[in-house]
Amino acid sequence: MTLQELKKDVFEANLELVRRGLVIYTWGNVSIIDREKGIIVIKPRGIEYDDLCADDMSITDLDGNLVDGTKLLPSVDLDIHIAIYKHFKDVQAIAHTHSTHATAFAQARLDIPCLGTTHADHFYGPIPCTRALTKEETAEDYEKHTGDVIVETFIERKINPMQVFGVNVAGHGPFTWGATSTLAVENSVILEELSRMAILTRQIKSDSMLLEDYALDKHFLRKHGKNSYFYQSK
Amino acid sequence: MTLQELKKDVFEANLELVRRGLVIYTWGNVSIIDREKGIIVIKPRGIEYDDLCADDMSITDLDGNLVDGTKLLPSVDLDIHIAIYKHFKDVQAIAHTHSTHATAFAQARLDIPCLGTTHADHFYGPIPCTRALTKEETAEDYEKHTGDVIVETFIERKINPMQVFGVNVAGHGPFTWGATSTLAVENSVILEELSRMAILTRQIKSDSMLLEDYALDKHFLRKHGKNSYFYQSK
Amino acid sequence: MTLQELKKDVFEANLELVRRGLVIYTWGNVSIIDREKGIIVIKPRGIEYDDLCADDMSITDLDGNLVDGTKLLPSVDLDIHIAIYKHFKDVQAIAHTHSTHATAFAQARLDIPCLGTTHADHFYGPIPCTRALTKEETAEDYEKHTGDVIVETFIERKINPMQVFGVNVAGHGPFTWGATSTLAVENSVILEELSRMAILTRQIKSDSMLLEDYALDKHFLRKHGKNSYFYQSK
Amino acid sequence: MTLQELKKDVFEANLELVRRGLVIYTWGNVSIIDREKGIIVIKPRGIEYDDLCADDMSITDLDGNLVDGTKLLPSVDLDIHIAIYKHFKDVQAIAHTHSTHATAFAQARLDIPCLGTTHADHFYGPIPCTRALTKEETAEDYEKHTGDVIVETFIERKINPMQVFGVNVAGHGPFTWGATSTLAVENSVILEELSRMAILTRQIKSDSMLLEDYALDKHFLRKHGKNSYFYQSK
Numbered sequence: 013m014t015l016q017e018l019k020k021d022v023f024e025a026n027l028e029l030v031r032r033g034l035v036i037y038t039w040g041n042v043s044i045i046d047r048e049k050g051i052i053v054i055k056p057r058g059i060e061y062d063d064l065c066a067d068d069m070s071i072t073d074l075d076g077n078l079v080d081g082t083k084l085l086p087s088v089d090l091d092i093h094i095a096i097y098k099h100f101k102d103v104q105a106i107a108h109t110h111s112t113h114a115t116a117f118a119q120a121r122l123d124i125p126c127l128g129t130t131h132a133d134h135f136y137g138p139i140p141c142t143r144a145l146t147k148e149e150t151a152e153d154y155e156k157h158t159g160d161v162i163v164e165t166f167i168e169r170k171i172n173p174m175q176v177f178g179v180n181v182a183g184h185g186p187f188t189w190g191a192t193s194t195l196a197v198e199n200s201v202i203l204e205e206l207s208r209m210a211i212l213t214r215q216i217k218s219d220s221m222l223l224e225d226y227a228l229d230k231h232f233l234r235k236h237g238k239n240s241y242f243y244q245s246k
Numbered sequence: 247m248t249l250q251e252l253k254k255d256v257f258e259a260n261l262e263l264v265r266r267g268l269v270i271y272t273w274g275n276v277s278i279i280d281r282e283k284g285i286i287v288i289k290p291r292g293i294e295y296d297d298l299c300a301d302d303m304s305i306t307d308l309d310g311n312l313v314d315g316t317k318l319l320p321s322v323d324l325d326i327h328i329a330i331y332k333h334f335k336d337v338q339a340i341a342h343t344h345s346t347h348a349t350a351f352a353q354a355r356l357d358i359p360c361l362g363t364t365h366a367d368h369f370y371g372p373i374p375c376t377r378a379l380t381k382e383e384t385a386e387d388y389e390k391h392t393g394d395v396i397v398e399t400f401i402e403r404k405i406n407p408m409q410v411f412g413v414n415v416a417g418h419g420p421f422t423w424g425a426t427s428t429l430a431v432e433n434s435v436i437l438e439e440l441s442r443m444a445i446l447t448r449q450i451k452s453d454s455m456l457l458e459d460y461a462l463d464k465h466f467l468r469k470h471g472k473n474s475y476f477y478q479s480k
Numbered sequence: 481m482t483l484q485e486l487k488k489d490v491f492e493a494n495l496e497l498v499r500r501g502l503v504i505y506t507w508g509n510v511s512i513i514d515r516e517k518g519i520i521v522i523k524p525r526g527i528e529y530d531d532l533c534a535d536d537m538s539i540t541d542l543d544g545n546l547v548d549g550t551k552l553l554p555s556v557d558l559d560i561h562i563a564i565y566k567h568f569k570d571v572q573a574i575a576h577t578h579s580t581h582a583t584a585f586a587q588a589r590l591d592i593p594c595l596g597t598t599h600a601d602h603f604y605g606p607i608p609c610t611r612a613l614t615k616e617e618t619a620e621d622y623e624k625h626t627g628d629v630i631v632e633t634f635i636e637r638k639i640n641p642m643q644v645f646g647v648n649v650a651g652h653g654p655f656t657w658g659a660t661s662t663l664a665v666e667n668s669v670i671l672e673e674l675s676r677m678a679i680l681t682r683q684i685k686s687d688s689m690l691l692e693d694y695a696l697d698k699h700f701l702r703k704h705g706k707n708s709y710f711y712q713s714k
Numbered sequence: 715m716t717l718q719e720l721k722k723d724v725f726e727a728n729l730e731l732v733r734r735g736l737v738i739y740t741w742g743n744v745s746i747i748d749r750e751k752g753i754i755v756i757k758p759r760g761i762e763y764d765d766l767c768a769d770d771m772s773i774t775d776l777d778g779n780l781v782d783g784t785k786l787l788p789s790v791d792l793d794i795h796i797a798i799y800k801h802f803k804d805v806q807a808i809a810h811t812h813s814t815h816a817t818a819f820a821q822a823r824l825d826i827p828c829l830g831t832t833h834a835d836h837f838y839g840p841i842p843c844t845r846a847l848t849k850e851e852t853a854e855d856y857e858k859h860t861g862d863v864i865v866e867t868f869i870e871r872k873i874n875p876m877q878v879f880g881v882n883v884a885g886h887g888p889f890t891w892g893a894t895s896t897l898a899v900e901n902s903v904i905l906e907e908l909s910r911m912a913i914l915t916r917q918i919k920s921d922s923m924l925l926e927d928y929a930l931d932k933h934f935l936r937k938h939g940k941n942s943y944f945y946q947s948k
Binding site: 127205230241243244 | 270271273290291292293318319322344346347349350351352353354355356378379381384385388417418419445448449
């Protein structure tokens with residue numbers, strides 16, 4: 013993709029979050045990385061979606077420095093995106109929202125449990141909630157530490173980020189990712205819907221059981237595994 | 247109906263699920279059977295609704311073999327549909343969704359109880375939840391076994407599928423049916439609304455009582471019985 | 481109003497229920513009475529809103545007999561409307577829905593409690609839930625008995641139907657009324673919203689208190705009392 | 715702003731409440747104050763939004779007396795607005811709604827707790843609920859006393875109204891404010907969303923913890939503090 017195309021791609025992905033009802037006002041942001049060009053394209057900070065155009069997207073290098081020609085400061089969450097890109101090498105795009113039901117799980121500081129096949133079709137196991145940041149991590153380089161705590165969660169709990177395409181930051185909200193901006197946004201939409209279903213399920217039956225492991229395997233792998241038969245071709 | 251009309255009918259029924267808010271992305275599918283022609287028409291697998299047209303619908307025989315001229319593989323859920331068609335002789339169309347509140351009941355693995363006349367107008371008793379599939383049933387011929395467990399539920403519990411036009415598969419989600427694709431879809435919409443009402447009712451009063459049997463009879467039969475007076479004519 | 485205008489008025493009121501999200505498919509109905517002409521105009525039974533026009537509205541006399549020229553049978557709920565009109569002399573229009581949250585209260589068979597000033601602005605006290613109909617009342621003249629049990633509720637509990645403009649029928653759903661079809665429909669919309677607020681309030685605090693009587697008086701009477709100052713003029 | 719512009723500003727802000735789904739019928743109102751001109755512009759009482767135009771807005775002096783040329787009586791809540799303007803000198807606009815989830819907290823008579831960073835981005839601590847008005851305060855000058863009890867809440871609890879831009883009146887509903895009508899309305903939208911998230915969070919985990927004070931500081935101050943870095947420039 014050319015720089016022009018990258019900007020358009022990120023802009024459209026940001027708008028899709030609004031259209032899907034996941035984002036109001038300036039909340040939320042999407043970025044993509046071009047690992048060959050060594051750049052990240054991300055929504056600029058603090059500007060309403062109505063006032064943005066594709067050309068307004070911010071471009072930085074992989075350390076967060078503005079690339080020549082960029083007029084607007086990147087999202088304040090840039091350093092979270094950078095930490096994820098640095099450690100999760102197959103992630104090419106990241107979406108962040110404060111979508112209602114997913115954020116409720118972040119605020120409850122609990123994993124989103126896998127209660128059914130809808131979940132298993134898209135995330136290979138529970139969607140983790142990070143630990144809270146410490147006072148020190150919050151005071152200095154807050155956004156970088158937020159990214160680090162996401163990475164730490166996946167490493168310590170031995171979760172593969174290309175099988176569980178998202179996370180909740182404790183007390184904050186969800187980040188999702190994928191191989192394209194379309195998939196990153198789609199995973200935000202699905203994570204929100206799974207959160208809503210999980211809340212309702214537990215409301216019907218407070219101790220409702222987790223999906224059986226063999227059903228989780230079946231559903232995730234028939235769609236994402238190497239013997240996948242969910243799509244028209246592999 | 248001609249083949250062309252059958253395809254258009256299935257395509258429109260699939261779109262109606264999206265319009266009614268029951269389906270996002272590639273989730274859900276509708277099929278119809280033409281028992282004289284010996285064919286099933288169903289949404290193809292893994293393609294976004296926006297990218298589909300009526301002519302893309304898949305056609306198979308009653309064993310699931312692709313009929314000549316069909317370009318796209320059928321929904322991965324085809325074998326579930328086939329099992330239902332095979333055992334429930336009056337079913338002419340089937341709809342499957344992951345609609346939020348119905349799926350929550352599937353995940354809680356509980357029947358949707360009949361708590362009021364809205365339910366009684368459309369389903370003659372509780373909407374059953376199947377047992378979970380075993381590890382063996384899941385490993386091999388998963389979709390066929392899912393269909394079989396639906397049929398088993400109706401036989402073992404002596405439920406008439408032309409009086410209770412739907413089911414929840416444990417841990418998965420709802421399937422509904424009817425004499426036309428319009429009715430199959432309508433039953434999905436209504437099953438979702440009944441699930442939502444049941445959750446709210448139990449939230450107001452956790453031990454709220456079931457509708458009296460005589461009220462269930464009255465409401466179902468004034469609409470569906472042989473002395474029905476719900477419509478303009480019989 | 482001419483007959484033509486009465487039909488248009490009822491037709492538009494029925495459509496408003498759909499637009500407000502209170503009604504799907506053939507659910508719900510609105511009627512008005514012209515006490516001088518001795519007629520009731522009501523939605524016909526069992527026909528989708530999309531297939532209706534103003535001229536399709538049914539016209540009956542006050543005993544429910546079709547008036548000459550009427551082609552379509554009236555709503556099966558006609559006898560409920562007639563019972564209400566017969567006993568509540570100031571009611572000029574009635575709306576019936578199965579709106580989600582109000583129906584949940586009907587299914588829980590509990591009054592909708594007055595928990596705040598939003599309620600007090602529109603209903604002077606709790607919105608009652610009737611007793612359930614007996615087996616005998618259900619078997620024969622079911623709809624007439626449903627109307628009677630509504631009237632019984634207001635008489636036995638000494639509720640003024642022109643201060644509490646609606647009721648829930650146990651296990652069934654809400655009926656609302658007013659001096660015009662616009663007000664009858666508006667009261668359905670508000671009853672639904674009050675039900676939703678009440679459920680959420682009790683979810684936050686299960687023993688949340690009722691609004692103080694003096695606040696109920698203040699809010700209802702500043703809008704509906706003879707010293708009302710809520711509108712531009714009296 | 716000219717008088718014409720002030721009226722248009724208030725009119726548009728009132729419509730925005732409807733568009734955002736916070737207001738139905740005549741519910742809700744927005745006002746702005748021009749402290750130099752000594753006037754308040756506010757929605758007139760008891761008129762549907764569809765029947766209003768910008769020129770219909772009411773104009774009063776700071777004691778609530780109609781200014782020459784004003785044709786319509788101001789909102790019955792005018793005296794609440796006046797009390798807030800009188801004591802909170804930096805407030806330039808006020809919005810009042812009966813939005814569903816915020817009103818549920820008002821009816822439960824509990825503060826809206828700060829459970830996450832979404833809250834901390836916009837309100838510097840819990841959103842308080844006032845005490846209930848006494849019988850005497852309700853009987854006479856009810857609206858003025860409602861305003862006074864809002865002011866009392868902020869003074870007694872030492873809350874800065876330019877850090878917590880809103881309040882719930884016990885048993886009634888939310889008032890929000892800001893330096894412009896756009897911000898006052900935005901704070902109503904956000905308060906509603908925070909209420910919804912709080913209810914869901916407590917539903918997932920009934921004793922879910924408050925956001926850490928250091929995280930509250932970080933999020934509020936990076937956006938609103940003097941070292942803010944949330945926007946393109948300070």
